[in-house]
Amino acid sequence: MPGAAPMIAVEHVSQRFGTGAVHTVALHDISLTISVGEFVSLIGPSGCGKSTLLRIMGDLIPPTEGEVHVNGKTPREARLARDYGIVFQSPVLYDWRTVRRNVELPLEVMGFPRHEWTARADRMLRLVGLEQFRAHYPWQLSGGMQQRVSIARALAFGPPILLMDEPFGALDELTRERMNQELLAIWAQTHNTVVFVTHSIPEAVFLSSRVVALTPRPGRIERIVEIDLPYPRTAATRASPRFFALVTQVRSALREA
Amino acid sequence: MMAGARAPEHLRRALPPIGVFVLALVAWEATVRSLGIQFYLLPAPSEIARTLAANAVLLLGAAWYTAQEALAGFSVGCGLGILVALTSVRWASVADALLPYSIAANSVPIIAFAPLAIVWFGVEQGSKVAIVAMMTFFPTMISTIRGLRSPDPAALELMRSYGASHRQVFTKLRIPAALPFIFTALKVSASLSMIGAVVGEFFGGFARSLGVYIISQTALFHTREAWGAIVVACAFGIAFYLVIAGLERLVMPWHVALRR
Numbered sequence: 001m002p003g004a005a006p007m008i009a010v011e012h013v014s015q016r017f018g019t020g021a022v023h024t025v026a027l028h029d030i031s032l033t034i035s036v037g038e039f040v041s042l043i044g045p046s047g048c049g050k051s052t053l054l055r056i057m058g059d060l061i062p063p064t065e066g067e068v069h070v071n072g073k074t075p076r077e078a079r080l081a082r083d084y085g086i087v088f089q090s091p092v093l094y095d096w097r098t099v100r101r102n103v104e105l106p107l108e109v110m111g112f113p114r115h116e117w118t119a120r121a122d123r124m125l126r127l128v129g130l131e132q133f134r135a136h137y138p139w140q141l142s143g144g145m146q147q148r149v150s151i152a153r154a155l156a157f158g159p160p161i162l163l164m165d166e167p168f169g170a171l172d173e174l175t176r177e178r179m180n181q182e183l184l185a186i187w188a189q190t191h192n193t194v195v196f197v198t199h200s201i202p203e204a205v206f207l208s209s210r211v212v213a214l215t216p217r218p219g220r221i222e223r224i225v226e227i228d229l230p231y232p233r234t235a236a237t238r239a240s241p242r243f244f245a246l247v248t249q250v251r252s253a254l255r256e257a
Numbered sequence: 258m259m260a261g262a263r264a265p266e267h268l269r270r271a272l273p274p275i276g277v278f279v280l281a282l283v284a285w286e287a288t289v290r291s292l293g294i295q296f297y298l299l300p301a302p303s304e305i306a307r308t309l310a311a312n313a314v315l316l317l318g319a320a321w322y323t324a325q326e327a328l329a330g331f332s333v334g335c336g337l338g339i340l341v342a343l344t345s346v347r348w349a350s351v352a353d354a355l356l357p358y359s360i361a362a363n364s365v366p367i368i369a370f371a372p373l374a375i376v377w378f379g380v381e382q383g384s385k386v387a388i389v390a391m392m393t394f395f396p397t398m399i400s401t402i403r404g405l406r407s408p409d410p411a412a413l414e415l416m417r418s419y420g421a422s423h424r425q426v427f428t429k430l431r432i433p434a435a436l437p438f439i440f441t442a443l444k445v446s447a448s449l450s451m452i453g454a455v456v457g458e459f460f461g462g463f464a465r466s467l468g469v470y471i472i473s474q475t476a477l478f479h480t481r482e483a484w485g486a487i488v489v490a491c492a493f494g495i496a497f498y499l500v501i502a503g504l505e506r507l508v509m510p511w512h513v514a515l516r517r
Contacts, residue, residue, distance in 0.1 A: 105419075
C-alpha cells in the first residue's frame with residue numbers, strides 16, 4: 001500500500017544488552033516505516049535481533065537508542081491504548097480457562113462491558129474456525145489449534161496492529177502452510193497492520209507485502225524485498241515462478257548479510 | 258462416555274492398596290497369635306478393634322478436641338503462609354526482609370519449641386495451635402511462592418501488553434497458576450497438622466485429648482488403648498487430607514483432569 005499513512009515508524013533504533021566489555025549489540029541503527037494495513041515480515045538468522053525489534057515495537061523492552069512511533073504515539077502510549085495484539089511462539093493459553101474464556105481474557109482485563117465478552121469471543125473463534133471447541137480446555141487441542149486460539153485472543157479487542165513472534169515456528173511444515181493460508185484469510189477480513197517475525201523464507205514471502213531481511217548480530221537491515229504477488233494468495237501462489245524468484249531474492253539477501 | 262468408564266477404573270486402582278492393607282492385618286494377627294506375643298508389646302488388630310469400640314465415645318471426643326487444635330493451627334499457619342507469599346511476590350523487598358526469618362523459624366526443632374509454646378500460649382489449646390501453625394507455615398509459604406512465580410515470561414508479557422494492573426496480574430494469572438502448588442502444600446499440611454497437635458499434647462495438655470491419652474495409657478502399659486488412639490488419630494488425619502483433596506477437585510477441575 002504505497003503512500004498510505006505510517007502505522008509504525010522506527011527511527012535509528014539500536015539495542016544493546018549488558019554493559020561494558022560483556023555487552024552485545026542486538027540491533028544497530030534500524031529505520032523502518034510500516035504503513036497502515038501492511039503485512040511486513042522480519043526475517044533473519046537466529047540471534048539477529050528480529051524478535052527484539054518486534055518487542056521494542058510492542059513496548060515489551062525499551063530501545064537503547066532511537067525512537068519508535070506507533071499509531072502516532074510512543075510504544076508505551078500505544079500499549080496502554082491497546083493498539084496491538086501479540087501472538088508469541090508458544091500459544092501461552094491459560095490452562096484453567098476454556099478456549100472461550102481464554103479469548104475473553106483481554107476483554108476482562110481491559111474492562112470491556114461483560115455482556116460483550118461472549119459475543120466478541122464467539123465471533124473471533126468463528127473467524128479462526130474453532131467455534132465448536134469453545135468449551136474445550138487448551139490442552140485438549142492440537143498445537144495448531146492452540147495457536148489459532150491465541151490469534152483469536154490477540155484480535156478479540158480489535159487492535160489495529162498485530163505483532164506475531166514466530167507464531168508457527170513450533171508447528172510441522174504442513175500445519176504451518178495451512179496456518180499461513182488461514183492467517184491471510186483472517187487478515188483479509190480484519191485489515192490489521194501485521195508485523196511477523198519468522199526464520200522461514202517461504203513463509204515470509206507467502207504472507208507478506210514486504211520482507212525485511214536482517215543481518216546477523218548486530219542486526220541491521222540488509223535489504224527490504226517488495227513482494228508483488230497479488231492477494232488473495234493460494235496454494236497456486238506457492239507453485240508460481242514469481243514465488244520462487246522472490247524466495248531466491250530473499251535467500252540471496254540473507255546470504256549476503 | 259468418560260464418566261461411565263471412570264467408576265470401574267477408580268475401583269481397579271483402589272483394589273491393590275486395599276488388598277495390601279487386608280493382607281498386612283491378617284499377617285499381623287497371625288504373627289501375634291502364633292508367636293503368643295504379649296498384648297502390652299504388640300496387641301493383635303482384633304484386640305485393638307475391640308478396645309477401640311469399647312472406648313469409642315471417649316476417643317472420638319478426645320480426637321475432636323485435638324482436631325480442633327489441628328484445624329485452628331492449620332488455618333493460621335497456612336493462611337499466614339499464603340499471605341506472606343503473596344506480599345513477597347508482589348514486593349520483592351518484603352521477600353528479602355522476611356525470607357531469612359521464615360527459614361530460621363522452619364529450622365527450630367518442634368521438640369524445642371513445644372515447651373516454650375506452652376509457656377507462651379498456655380497448656381491448653383493455644384500452645385498446640387501455635388505448634389501446628391509453626392509446622393504448616395513454612396511449607397505452605399514456600400510452595401505458594403513457587404506457584405506464584407510459575408507463570409512463564411510470555412504469560413506475564415501478555416498481561417503487560419494488555420496494560421493489566423498488578424492486581425489483575427495476580428487475580429487472573431499468578432493466583433490461578435499457583436493453586437496446584439497451594440493445594441499440594443495444603444494436603445501436606447493437613448496431615449502435618451494432626452501430627453503436630455498430638456505431638457504438642459505429649460508435652461502436656463487437656464486430659465481428654467489424644468496426645469495426653471496416648472502418653473498416659475502407654476505409661477500404664479495400656480498398649481491396646483494407646484493403639485486405638487493412634488488409629489483414631491490416623492483416621493482424622495486421613496479425613497482431613499481427603500477434605501482438602503475434595504476441595505481441590507472442586508476448585509480446580511481443570512487441574513485434576515490435566516494430571517490424569
